[in-house]
Amino acid sequence: MTPPRARLAPALGLGVAVVLVVLAFALPPLLDWEVAARAPRSASDREVPPLHGLWDPQAWGPGTLPAVLLALLAWRYAAGLAERLPWRLLLAASYAAGLAWLLALALVDGTDGLTRVLGNEFEYLPTAREVDDVGALLRGYVDRIPSAAEDNWVTHVAGHPPGALLFFVLLVGVGLGGDLAAALVVVAVAATTALAVLTTLRALGAEDVARRAAPFLVLTPAAVFMAVSADALFAAVAAWGIAALALGATRTARGPAVAWSVLAGLLLGYGTLLSYGLPLVGLVALAVLVAARSWLPLPVAAISALAVVLGFAAAGFAWWEAYPVLAERYWDGIAADRPASYWMWANLAALLISAGPLLGAGLAHAAASVRRASRPALLLVGAAVAAVLVADLSRMSKAEVERIWLLFVPWLTVSLALLPPGWRRWGLLLQLACALVVQHLLYTSW
Numbered sequence: 001m002t003p004p005r006a007r008l009a010p011a012l013g014l015g016v017a018v019v020l021v022v023l024a025f026a027l028p029p030l031l032d033w034e035v036a037a038r039a040p041r042s043a044s045d046r047e048v049p050p051l052h053g054l055w056d057p058q059a060w061g062p063g064t065l066p067a068v069l070l071a072l073l074a075w076r077y078a079a080g081l082a083e084r085l086p087w088r089l090l091l092a093a094s095y096a097a098g099l100a101w102l103l104a105l106a107l108v109d110g111t112d113g114l115t116r117v118l119g120n121e122f123e124y125l126p127t128a129r130e131v132d133d134v135g136a137l138l139r140g141y142v143d144r145i146p147s148a149a150e151d152n153w154v155t156h157v158a159g160h161p162p163g164a165l166l167f168f169v170l171l172v173g174v175g176l177g178g179d180l181a182a183a184l185v186v187v188a189v190a191a192t193t194a195l196a197v198l199t200t201l202r203a204l205g206a207e208d209v210a211r212r213a214a215p216f217l218v219l220t221p222a223a224v225f226m227a228v229s230a231d232a233l234f235a236a237v238a239a240w241g242i243a244a245l246a247l248g249a250t251r252t253a254r255g256p257a258v259a260w261s262v263l264a265g266l267l268l269g270y271g272t273l274l275s276y277g278l279p280l281v282g283l284v285a286l287a288v289l290v291a292a293r294s295w296l297p298l299p300v301a302a303i304s305a306l307a308v309v310l311g312f313a314a315a316g317f318a319w320w321e322a323y324p325v326l327a328e329r330y331w332d333g334i335a336a337d338r339p340a341s342y343w344m345w346a347n348l349a350a351l352l353i354s355a356g357p358l359l360g361a362g363l364a365h366a367a368a369s370v371r372r373a374s375r376p377a378l379l380l381v382g383a384a385v386a387a388v389l390v391a392d393l394s395r396m397s398k399a400e401v402e403r404i405w406l407l408f409v410p411w412l413t414v415s416l417a418l419l420p421p422g423w424r425r426w427g428l429l430l431q432l433a434c435a436l437v438v439q440h441l442l443y444t445s446w
Contacts, residue, residue, distance in 0.1 A: 006365065009369075010362075013364025014358065014364075015360075017357045017358075017360025018360070020349045020352060021352055024049070025048065025050070025349075033342060035049045035050075035399075036338045036339075037049035037050070037399055038052060039155075039334050049342075049399070050353075051350055051353060051444065052403075052444075052446075055441070055442065056442060056443035057440065057442075058440055061110060061113075062107050062110050063106065063107030063108040063109075063113070064440070066100070066104040068436065071432040071436060074215060074219050075432060078097070081093065082212070082215055090211070091199075094194055094217075098191040098193075098217075098223075099191040101219050101223050102223045105223050105224055105227060105435065109443075115179035117183075117228050117445070118168075118182050121154065122155040124167075124230060125172075127154060127157050127165060128165055128171070128177065129177055134166065138162060139315075139317075141162050144158070145325045145326055145329055146325060146328065146329055147329050158326065159326065159329075160275055161272070161275070161312075161319060161322060162273065163271075163272075163273030163312075164230055164234070183227075186227075186230065186232065187227050189236045190226045190233060192239075193217075193226075193236045194410065196236065196239035197210075197243070197414065198213070198214060198217065199243040200380070201213065204250065204291045208374075209417045209418070210417075216358075216413050216427075216428065217410060217413055217414075219435075221355065221356040221432075222354045224435055224438050224444055225403045229406065231275070232403075234274045235409070235410065237270065239410055241281070241285075242268075244267060245289070245297055248260030248301070249261075249294040249296070257297065261300035261304070265303065265304025266308060268301065269305030272305070276323055278407060280387040280408075281387065283390075285301075287382065291376040291380070343398040343399055344392060347397065347398070347405075350401045351405055354402040354409060358416055362381075362416040362418065365415070365423075366382075366415045366418050373418045374418065381418075383411065385412065387407075391405065402444075416431075
């Protein structure tokens with residue numbers, strides 16, 4: 001028999017999530033709070049904190065009909081198909097549906113919904129087109145981070161290690177450096193994130209949870225911010241690093257175990273060179289090892305990751321030297337104008353908009369069901385919650401977390417698979433509806 005606390009937890013969690021989101025939207029205009037959601041260069045009277053976007057309602061766009069049809073079909077059939085399909089077919093169907101969902105939502109704004117972000121002058125792609133010497137780039141990277149530096153990096157390049165920029169340098173080098181071509185590559189990679197999480201759960205012996213989680217992972221409201229955001233690319237790399245670690249931790253043969261562990265280290269190591277926040281995914285990696293009850297992959301993965309980081313240091317970019325410089329630029333800029341008294345909790349509201357309000361129900365139910373729910377799922381969700389709290393308390397992520405915290409959203413979304421069947425059925429509809437509403441009412445900037 002389910003204890004009363006567990007029965008009430010989802011409703012309580014959803015209620016808290018809704019109240020938090022409403023307050024985060026309502027209080028700044030009602031109380032005339034200056035929260036600096038956007039930089040002065042892009043300030044607008046249509047700002048909608050806690051999001052970085054703007055109020056820009058539209059009833060219809062090229063992607064509206066495909067998105068609505070996909071949402072209706074998913075609500076009717078996704079859960080059943082996820083339970084019945086053979087595993088490999090489930091992965092293939094998940095990728096196809098996830099890619100379609102990402103593209104349909106982005107195309108609500110027409111092709112501009114795919115191209116406007118990466119083509120923005122403050123993003124990576126325009127800078128990548130100007131790079132003709134990778135060695136010189138790495139050697140001079142840290143010197144160009146400060147705002148006062150001559151020829152300083154633009155916002156997003158300065159705010160990340162060089163791995164992100166080098167990805168787009170690679171795209172330019174292979175002829176995929178156009179705004180649309182690069183956007184399609186990013187979306188194609190981002191659509192694999194759900195597959196990585198499903199693979200992780202199955203490797204840890206929680207295939208039943210993976211199948212229940214699949215519709216929520218594939219048709220996440222976060223798709224609004226994933227297409228097209230480089231942070232979605234970072235999330236995919238991190239997720240596959242975690243998946244490789246799970247496979248390494250659960251293989252019985254030494255060769256495959258070592259190979260998967262090396263791959264995990266390479267992916268996670270390179271991930272730290274994509275985003276300064278990605279090391280927090282290490283908490284999820286530790287949860288994987290605890291769930292697998294195996295620490296054997298740890299030294300192999302750690303050495304592999306360290307090799308990547310030290311390789312970049314030898315080439316001229318030392319992560320540990322760059323981070324303090326980046327922190328100084330961060331606090332010299334708009335971060336100093338963003339009040340912690342608002343953003344410390346409004347960040348969580350932005351996360352709920354990105355991941356969907358049902359996340360409140362999922363986390364509350366998981367907390368109330370620790371003795372009965374899947375151990376691997378609880379460990380992954382708990383690690384993601386811890387990572388979010390550390391990121392929030394660091395105050396290095398004040399605002400814009402609807403995209404910055406895409407790293408953590410897939411692992412938090414696993415909690416939705418633990419909800420009772422009725423909650424999952426109607427909760428999926430809520431998630432789909434929220435994605436469509438956000439996409440059609442707001443210019444989301446990503």
